[in-house]
Amino acid sequence: MAVLVAACFGGEAMGGVESGAKPAAGGAEMIFEKDVPIQVGDGAVLRANVYRPQQPGRYPVVMAMGIYGKDIHFADGYKLQWDVLKRIYPGVDTEGTSGQHLRWELVDPERWVPAGYVVVAVDSRGSGKSPGYLDPFSTRETQDYHDAIEWAGVQSWSNGKVGTIGISYYGIKQWQVASLRPPHLAAICVWEGGSDLYRDWSHHGGIFSHLFPTAWYPRQVLPNQHGNAATHYRERDTGQPNTGEPLSPAMLAGNRADHPRDLLEHPLDDAWYKSRSPNLPHIEVPLLSAGNWGGAGLHLRGNIEGFLRAGSQQKWLQLHIGTHFESFYLPEFIQRQQRFFDHFLKGEENGWDEEAKVRLYIRRPDGGAFRTEAEWPLARTEWTRLHLDAAGRSLKTAAPQAAAKVSYRPLGEGVSFSTEPFAQETEFTGPLKAHLWVSSSTTDMDLFVTLRLFDPAGEEVVFTGASDLTPVARGWLRASHRKQDAAMTQPYRPYHCHDEIQKLTPGEAYELDVEIWPTSIVCPPGHRLVLTIQGRDFEARDIPGRILHNSEADRPRAEFDGLCTILTGPEHDSYLLLPKIPA
Incomplete structure (x- = not known):
């Protein structure tokens, strides 16, 4: 059925077959x-x-x-x-x-x-x-x-x-x-469309x-x-x-x-998923990939990975803010x-x-603006380690000299590590990861890692995201999925295989890397960054999110509600890797 409708100037549909339609005054038609x-x-x-x-x-x-x-x-x-x-x-x-x-x-x-x-x-x-x-x-x-x-x-x-x-x-x-x-x-x-059905859509960190x-x-x-x-x-x-x-x-x-x-x-990245995920290097057409900084859990990682891994010679990346x-x-x-x-x-x-190949909205607590770049990650990035200290619950550039550990219950508030207030404006834009030493009283544990920003008054800064209010950045990892693909992993972005389950020995320490989805944030003077580690989803300001990982079938309490421990110190160097952008 074909009809001629007035378009672009607010005209009403002009029902009837194409030959019987009349143009709307002053209006374009289609x-x-x-x-x-x-x-x-x-x-x-x-x-x-x-x-x-x-x-x-x-x-x-x-x-x-x-x-x-x-x-x-x-x-x-x-x-x-x-x-x-x-x-x-x-x-x-x-x-x-x-x-x-x-x-x-x-x-x-x-x-x-x-x-x-x-x-x-x-x-x-x-x-x-x-x-x-x-x-x-x-x-x-x-x-x-x-x-x-x-x-x-x-x-x-x-x-x-x-x-x-x-x-x-x-x-x-x-x-x-x-x-x-x-x-x-x-x-x-x-x-805002994922490019890996397992990692972007179905199983975050496994x-x-x-x-x-x-x-x-x-x-x-x-x-x-x-x-x-x-x-x-x-x-x-x-x-x-x-x-x-x-x-x-x-x-x-x-x-x-x-x-x-x-x-x-x-539960693993098997042939079922691989048949439903694109062969990104096989893509050859020009592409514009647009993701959302506030799209953690669905609408961010896939746009970046698609841009990076597509075989196209002509490709552009945009990362914006706001609703989905x-x-x-x-x-x-x-x-x-x-x-x-x-x-x-x-x-x-x-x-x-x-x-410019890359166009990024640089977020600030009070707004922000777009900035163009030539590549991703930014070539001038100063990769910065902030070491966790369980004794003082701190994040510092200097590694702690004494061993310490802190334990938490997975379904509680978890444990948080904080920087000192920034003395000067500091920008972090790019991929990031948490390198953690952990142990569990059971044979597995889920890590929900959240990077947060607090103002001088102690109020948390959150942003309108694609699905809900969102913190600075989020990442996930099931400890039994800690195995990495050496060919795909970058120093700043681990790539987990998700092809086998490696259970934990209760009480034994394990070293693992948590992929935290990329971010952009300018931290004004007096603000602090806080890394929160939990065994459940972080929900900003107690507002329930839409991207939650609360399946009893996937997370039986007997295995995922044990006592979890973060270890720090010379023999267990746990740190947060941040993409600092020089002023």
């Missing part, structure tokens, strides 16, 4: 084709929405494929987030757009079609209007995406160059499909990230399952469910994977996305190739 069939390699048919310029011609394509519903308005599917976005940017659905085609984590066609693009949004197999077996992140879904890109590349309205764009799930799928090298894929723009995937699947995915007649979602233009012809409950259950159970039943969704929709960032694609999909000489 052709909207709904539920367009795309046949993929095994004969299955997916459904897509296609938005394209009214003027005949061949245009570059920006595409996304995912499981959140191509026909559900952002405000209807995610009202809480929509209200936040409207407070941040009231013009999101009024300035240059009617907002009627806004979808969660997807571009607004009314901002892209007038800029000379075709926008294609595809319901993944088993979701929305696309029949089939719903299996998030699966190889079949990724192959479907490959085939959809190739379909778009040969349509009469396409110039043969396809770019992919989208947040989170739509970002994760981009890393996956780009590693398959579809011939018509010309560039990718990955916004600890099962229970709450988010377990709640995410029934709350955000299953309402969009194809055939779900009980869905509470309705399409605004038709008033009908967005899930196609209804199926029986038994068929619905049989037509989907049990994703949370799959994650729990694969706001930056994607702000005009400043849309302009940046379009400049990137204008260069690689349209061939415009707009200076993008002269852009």
